[in-house]
Amino acid sequence: MTVRKTPALAVLAGAAVLVTLAACDSKSDPAGAAGDGGPIKVSASDTACEVSATTANAGNLTFEITNKGAKVTEFYLYAEGDRIMGEVENIAPGLNRRLIVEVADAGKYQTACKPGMSGTGIRGDFTVTGGVAKQNDSNAQKAQATKSYADYIANNTSALQDETGKFADLVKAGKVDEAKAAYARTRVYYERIEPVAEKFGDLDPAIDVREADLEPNQQFTGFHRLEKDLFKTGLQADSGQIADKLVTDVKDLVAKTKTLELSALDLANGAKGLLDEVATGKITGEEEAFSHTDVWDFQANVDGSKGAITALRPVLQAKDPALVSTLDKEFANVQGLLDKQRAGDGFKSYTELSQDQVKEFASAVDALSEPLSKVAEVVSK
Amino acid sequence: MTSAEGSRAEGTRVSRRKLFGLAGAGVALAGAGAAAGIGIDKATSGNAEASTNTVDFHGEHQAGIVTPAQANLHFAALDVTTKDREKLRQLLKTWTDAARRMTAGQEVVANGAVGNGAYAPPGDTGEALDLPPSNLTLTIGFGPSLFDGRFGLAGKRPPQLIDLPLFPKDKLDPARSGGDLCIQACADDPQVAVHAVRNLVRLGFGVTEVRWSQLGFGRSSSTSREQQTPRNLFGFKDGTNNIKAEEPDVLGDQVWATAADGPAWMAGGSYLVARRIRMHIETWDRETLDGQEKIIGRTKGSGAPLGQTAEFDELDLDVGGAGGEKVIPEDAHVRLASHQALNGVRILRRGYNFVDGSDGVGHLEAGLFFLAFNRDTRKQYVPMQQALSSKDAMMEYVQHTGSAHFAVPPGVTRESSWADALFS
Numbered sequence: 001m002t003v004r005k006t007p008a009l010a011v012l013a014g015a016a017v018l019v020t021l022a023a024c025d026s027k028s029d030p031a032g033a034a035g036d037g038g039p040i041k042v043s044a045s046d047t048a049c050e051v052s053a054t055t056a057n058a059g060n061l062t063f064e065i066t067n068k069g070a071k072v073t074e075f076y077l078y079a080e081g082d083r084i085m086g087e088v089e090n091i092a093p094g095l096n097r098r099l100i101v102e103v104a105d106a107g108k109y110q111t112a113c114k115p116g117m118s119g120t121g122i123r124g125d126f127t128v129t130g131g132v133a134k135q136n137d138s139n140a141q142k143a144q145a146t147k148s149y150a151d152y153i154a155n156n157t158s159a160l161q162d163e164t165g166k167f168a169d170l171v172k173a174g175k176v177d178e179a180k181a182a183y184a185r186t187r188v189y190y191e192r193i194e195p196v197a198e199k200f201g202d203l204d205p206a207i208d209v210r211e212a213d214l215e216p217n218q219q220f221t222g223f224h225r226l227e228k229d230l231f232k233t234g235l236q237a238d239s240g241q242i243a244d245k246l247v248t249d250v251k252d253l254v255a256k257t258k259t260l261e262l263s264a265l266d267l268a269n270g271a272k273g274l275l276d277e278v279a280t281g282k283i284t285g286e287e288e289a290f291s292h293t294d295v296w297d298f299q300a301n302v303d304g305s306k307g308a309i310t311a312l313r314p315v316l317q318a319k320d321p322a323l324v325s326t327l328d329k330e331f332a333n334v335q336g337l338l339d340k341q342r343a344g345d346g347f348k349s350y351t352e353l354s355q356d357q358v359k360e361f362a363s364a365v366d367a368l369s370e371p372l373s374k375v376a377e378v379v380s381k
Numbered sequence: 382m383t384s385a386e387g388s389r390a391e392g393t394r395v396s397r398r399k400l401f402g403l404a405g406a407g408v409a410l411a412g413a414g415a416a417a418g419i420g421i422d423k424a425t426s427g428n429a430e431a432s433t434n435t436v437d438f439h440g441e442h443q444a445g446i447v448t449p450a451q452a453n454l455h456f457a458a459l460d461v462t463t464k465d466r467e468k469l470r471q472l473l474k475t476w477t478d479a480a481r482r483m484t485a486g487q488e489v490v491a492n493g494a495v496g497n498g499a500y501a502p503p504g505d506t507g508e509a510l511d512l513p514p515s516n517l518t519l520t521i522g523f524g525p526s527l528f529d530g531r532f533g534l535a536g537k538r539p540p541q542l543i544d545l546p547l548f549p550k551d552k553l554d555p556a557r558s559g560g561d562l563c564i565q566a567c568a569d570d571p572q573v574a575v576h577a578v579r580n581l582v583r584l585g586f587g588v589t590e591v592r593w594s595q596l597g598f599g600r601s602s603s604t605s606r607e608q609q610t611p612r613n614l615f616g617f618k619d620g621t622n623n624i625k626a627e628e629p630d631v632l633g634d635q636v637w638a639t640a641a642d643g644p645a646w647m648a649g650g651s652y653l654v655a656r657r658i659r660m661h662i663e664t665w666d667r668e669t670l671d672g673q674e675k676i677i678g679r680t681k682g683s684g685a686p687l688g689q690t691a692e693f694d695e696l697d698l699d700v701g702g703a704g705g706e707k708v709i710p711e712d713a714h715v716r717l718a719s720h721q722a723l724n725g726v727r728i729l730r731r732g733y734n735f736v737d738g739s740d741g742v743g744h745l746e747a748g749l750f751f752l753a754f755n756r757d758t759r760k761q762y763v764p765m766q767q768a769l770s771s772k773d774a775m776m777e778y779v780q781h782t783g784s785a786h787f788a789v790p791p792g793v794t795r796e797s798s799w800a801d802a803l804f805s
Contacts, residue, residue, distance in 0.1 A: 062690075089699035099700055100688060215549045215771045269672070276664040276777075283742065286552075355741065362742035366663060373667035 042113070044091070045069040049113030049122040058106055058131025063099045067091045074114040076121065077101050085109065089117065106131040141315045142264040149267050149311035153193055157254040160189035164250045168243035171226055171235070180230050184293035184346060187223055191300030192307065194277065195270030200256055206249045210287065221245055231290035264312060268376035271308035274301040275369045283362050285350040295347035299338050305372070306331055312379060320378045323371055330368035337364050434569070435514040438484040440792040441649050442637065445518030445567055446729065446754050447626040449605035453571040454597035454733040455578045456655065456750065458560025458785055459589040466532040472588045473800035476521065476581055477793060486514030489580040506583070509576035515569040519577055521799050522653050522787025527561040537803065539647050541757045542788045548770040548781065557657050557783030560592045565752070571598065593783070595657060597733025597750045604731060610684060610692065614660055614734050614747055617677050618684030621692055624729040635727045635761065636754050646802040649791030651754040654762045657783030660748040665778045676774040678713030686715060696721065712774040718765060726761045728753040748779065758786060
């Protein structure tokens with residue numbers, strides 16, 4: 001569900017950075033002390049960029065930049081190929097600013113001041129010594145895990161696109177009962193890949209925003225808008241247009257997921273994020289306010305989480321077999337509870353759950369989420 | 382307060398007792414504030430520490446706003462049940478007198494708990510006997526609903542006292558929202574705060590009733606440079622960048638209403654936003670440290686802004702890490718709430734942690750009871766919360782479940798009361 005989009009994004013974005021660092025086994029204290037020789041002073045003017053040291057040991061480097069010029073400036077530390085290691089923008093004249101950069105690898109770097117905040121800047125060479133030799137790419141198991149998960153995503157997005165098309169056709173044809181029946185079935189494919197969908201900031205809200213979470217002036221579109229039309233208000237004049245837009249948005253999403261590069265940490269965090277969705281949105285019946293098909297989503301989130309963990313299984317098995325057996329046990333426990341709520345080819349309505357059953361689900365999800373939250377750390381080792 | 386008013390307030394109580402044929406203990410309330418230390422009240426007698434840890438009730442502004450945040454809170458929102466304007470006015474005077482006494486460490490009425498004979502309910506409920514004043518402050522506010530037609534106050538409603546809009550992701554419980562009046566009691570001892578609210582509520586029976594109330598512990602912001610920054614239930618330092626008592630210019634700019642802001646009766650007052658924010662503690666606890674720090678925008682250990690080294694280092698929103706990614710993410714809480722991102726707008730926060738037991742599915746019913754004071758809620762709190770509700774990564778882990786807004790009138794002198802500004 002869309003409410004949950006932002007942290008997942010933040011974490012995933014962070015995870016990508018982490019992976020880079022973890023790959024060279026050199027993640028150090030993020031709070032970071034200054035480098036060996038104390039802060040490196042940078043005196044920036046409109047025409048010069050004087051750096052008090054041009055060599056440093058690997059580790060956290062602290063630059064203290066003073067803008068003595070008349071223009072607003074920026075300071076960068078680049079690795080080879082102009083890869084940004086760290087930067088600080090908007091340094092107004094007369095101000096001191098600090099930049100702490102973690103540089104794990106020995107090698108040649110460049111400092112740059114950019115008076116006026118444009119162009120390639122006033123460059124200087126900077127050498128980092130010590131550190132660790134750069135390792136080759138992360139291990140093959142992780143690469144295999146992400147590839148296997150990419151296949152899982154591809155299978156689900158392809159089904160999502162097909163099913164959304166059929167669902168939209170039913171809506172447009174005014175076949176309310178059939179559309180209602182297709183609603184939860186279609187969403188399964190979305191709920192399974194939600195952490196991936198959430199990587200695309202604009203599309204996820206367009207497809208999956210809940211009415212209660214709309215921002216001022218935000219148009220109510222996507223699955224939940226059609227849910228309301230089908231289950232509460234009856235079809236509206238623009239239901240067809242909303243259905244068409246949903247098809248387009250899903251198509252965009254599917255195209256974009258194909259270009260996505262995921263890391264093993266993304267998988268771990270995604271698996272956990274899906275269960276968090278269950279714990280805060282599905283357990284409470286908030287997600288499917290009109291159709292009450294929350295248990296379908298619940299199952300799909302668990303499926304998606306399991307899909308990611310399955311892909312990571314060889315990695316986890318090698319590093320922490322006990323964790324794998326715990327996860328197996330707890331996944332089975334949650335699945336056992338879900339199986340009791342089956343009705344036909346789907347699930348009972350959320351409103352049919354007793355408070356005791358809700359509570360039972362909540363504690364089973366907690367029992368699974370705790371070990372799941374340890375996966376990222378194991379994977380990052 | 383004039384002595385005539387004082388004896389009237391007291392007289393009511395005494396005559397009620399006389400109905401039962403008891404000897405009234407008629408120590409007039411007049412000058413009760415000045416009477417601190419006379420020694421009739423156990424709370425202050427022979428306790429050197431007690432005499433020093435009081436907060437002056439009187440002043441240009443009400444105490445309990447920039448007062449260094451005490452450790453505990455009892456907050457109550459009340460509805461006025463009478464339609465009699467005069468009864469309301471009288472209650473506000475009675476409350477002022479009672480607050481003047483209790484904040485000085487005295488019982489709510491003289492000889493309250495045990496000094497009035499065996500055959501009447503004690504005038505003071507007694508649970509604060511033997512406890513020091515504990516820096517008790519009592520602060521009152523008027524909700525938007527007080528300015529409807531009932532008391533002829535419609536023309537006095539400040540334009541700043543808006544009905545708060547519904548923010549994205551709000552899940553407000555009407556039973557934890559709104560109110561005609563509020564009483565904020567803060568004290569270093571929870572029992573002292575609870576005692577104060579309980580006794581004011583008791584004085585109000587027949588005129589007011591409690592709509593909702595909230596206990597808070599572990600102040601979650603600091604309002605003075607003398608205080609350490611506390612931690613919220615997410616384990617993060619909260620309120621590092623709060624407005625502090627030692628910043629009179631900022632307070633004048635961001636917290637205190639002036640006569641020119643209109644209405645004149647609110648000059649020296651402020652606007653209080655109260656929000657009950659449920660925290661999803663369990664899912665937060667499963668978030669990685671890196672994830673938690675990116676959501677907040679600070680390190681968990683020292684509280685330093687990401688990219689900096691010490692807690693009070695200034696936020697630098699323009700620092701990028703590898704690949705030019707912002708070190709403080711675009712959706713980090715500190716970025717969105719910073720005055721840099723909000724055209725210089727700030728608020729004075731005075732929140733408290735709460736745990737109201739469990740929620741029935743095995744999770745803590747816990748969170749932050751957010752209290753903030755600002756000069757104009759329309760221009761300060763509302764845009765800030767709009768930005769947070771729609772973009773803040775932390776919204777995944779919190780849910781706003783209660784909401785209220787109050788005009789907090791200016792402070793009182795030894796002679797005036799909380800009724801004066803409103804009914805002048």
